[in-house]
Amino acid sequence: MSPAEREGDVLTARDLYRFYRAGEEETLALRGVSLRVRRGETLAVTGPSGSGKSTLLACLAGLDEPEGGVVHVAGERLSHRPEADRARIRARRIGILLQSGNLLAHLDLRANIRLAHTAARTPRPTPSALLDQVGLHGRGAALPRELAGGELARAGLAVALANDPDVLLADEPTGELDGTTEQRILELLRERAHNGAAVLLVTHSAEVVRIADRVIALRDGRSLP
Numbered sequence: 001m002s003p004a005e006r007e008g009d010v011l012t013a014r015d016l017y018r019f020y021r022a023g024e025e026e027t028l029a030l031r032g033v034s035l036r037v038r039r040g041e042t043l044a045v046t047g048p049s050g051s052g053k054s055t056l057l058a059c060l061a062g063l064d065e066p067e068g069g070v071v072h073v074a075g076e077r078l079s080h081r082p083e084a085d086r087a088r089i090r091a092r093r094i095g096i097l098l099q100s101g102n103l104l105a106h107l108d109l110r111a112n113i114r115l116a117h118t119a120a121r122t123p124r125p126t127p128s129a130l131l132d133q134v135g136l137h138g139r140g141a142a143l144p145r146e147l148a149g150g151e152l153a154r155a156g157l158a159v160a161l162a163n164d165p166d167v168l169l170a171d172e173p174t175g176e177l178d179g180t181t182e183q184r185i186l187e188l189l190r191e192r193a194h195n196g197a198a199v200l201l202v203t204h205s206a207e208v209v210r211i212a213d214r215v216i217a218l219r220d221g222r223s224l225p
């Protein structure tokens with residue numbers, strides 16, 4: 001166990017820099033962002049469009065590599081490692097809920113969950129237990145296109161939880177959902193944190209910010225004091 005983990009930090013990012021280059025054009029999407037999320041804690045990241053939230057989330061998930069700085073997950077360095085190492089850590093430790101959705105369209109819900117089980121640690125929750133947890137009892141054979149918007153969001157959360165993650169990262173988890181589904185999703189996220197995960201939510205929603213223990217505001221790739 002690393003010193004950071006002994007202190008309860010499950011997710012840490014130190015001094016992250018990310019540049020995008022398109023021809024002559026250079027965008028500094030992250031300019032030295034640091035954060036830490038402890039076991040059982042929910043952190044909300046807010047900020048206007050273009051402030052770097054999605055870039056930050058991608059770096060924290062190991063889906064993108066920062067040019068500078070370092071990310072640790074459960075005491076293990078995630079950044080500046082080969083993609084295969086990052087994929088292994090992600091599969092074992094991280095649950096991700098993206099706005100673009102995390103379900104494969106041609107697989108039913110049970111198969112989507114089983115796919116997320118690949119390379120996860122054991123024991124892991126069964127597809128039916130996960131679907132029950134998110135209120136989709138008996139819907140394992142449904143295809144994503146057969147679900148309504150709120151059901152789809154809950155199915156996405158079931159997949160994000162399939163590897164029993166230490167870190168749960170979510171980009172606008174309640175997006176366009178109706179109030180009841182939003183409350184249900186927020187309850188499930190809180191429950192996850194209470195069960196010991198570190199939860200980080202990128203959001204514009206005041207409701208989501210309300211359930212967070214702490215909030216970080218980004219502006220132009222920097223976190224405001």
Ligand SMILES: Nc1ncnc2c1ncn2[C@@H]1O[C@H](COP(=O)(O)OP(=O)(O)OP(=O)(O)O)[C@@H](O)[C@H]1O
Nearest residue numbers: 020021022027029048049050051052053054055056
């Ligand atoms: N692939 C890319 N190539 C070039 N520039 C990019 C790329 N992705 C993001 N950017 C730029 O980096 C900056 C941060 O973008 P990012 O998507 O992280 O912001 P955001 O806060 O998530 O915005 P939104 O709330 O609209 O999703 C923006 O100026 C954006 O145009």
